[in-house]
Amino acid sequence: MDAAISRSTVTRDDLAHAIYARVPGLSRADAKALLDCALEEMLSALARGEDLSLRRFGVFSVRSKNARPGRNPKTGAAALISSRRVVVFKAAPHLKSAVAASGASPVAGDSP
Known part of the structure; x- marks a missing residue:
């Protein structure tokens, strides 16, 4: 870049x-x-539904989440959260060490 x-x-x-x-x-x-x-x-x-592995970067995978009870935060009313598939990412050690070594300060709004 x-x-x-x-x-x-x-x-x-x-x-x-x-x-x-x-x-x-x-x-x-x-x-x-x-x-x-x-x-x-x-x-x-x-x-x-396949995993996507990018060497020295990380692995993207698809995970299924079961339906579960939840609530509407605005009204407090009970609601069912439907089952769904989500993409998750796991960073490779090389990416983690490169980010840690960059010394970049966190972006505003990111938690430490």
């Missing part, structure tokens, strides 16, 4: 630009198409 980017969010365009900058001979449109294709494959794998 560019050191000039001071935002706290990396966008799809930022990633496409990074691919374009690092791969000689690749056009901007091709870099964007490559990124879109990769992200679509990742989405498809997770939608099929």
Whole structure:
């Protein structure tokens, strides 16, 4: 990523630009198409319920949550929370150590 980017969010365009900058001979449109294709494959794998492992980054997996009783926080009325599938992420040790070594201060609103 560019050191000039001071935002706290990396966008799809930022990633496409990074691919374009690092791969000689690749056009901007091709870099964007490559990124879109990769992200679509990742989405498809997770939608099929498969785990997605990115070496040195982490593992995305789909977990099923059972239906459970809950309550409406506004009214206090009991409500059933339906069963659903959620995506969970477990960071790889390399990612954890890289983030810890970066020394970046927490973003406002993040808990310590």
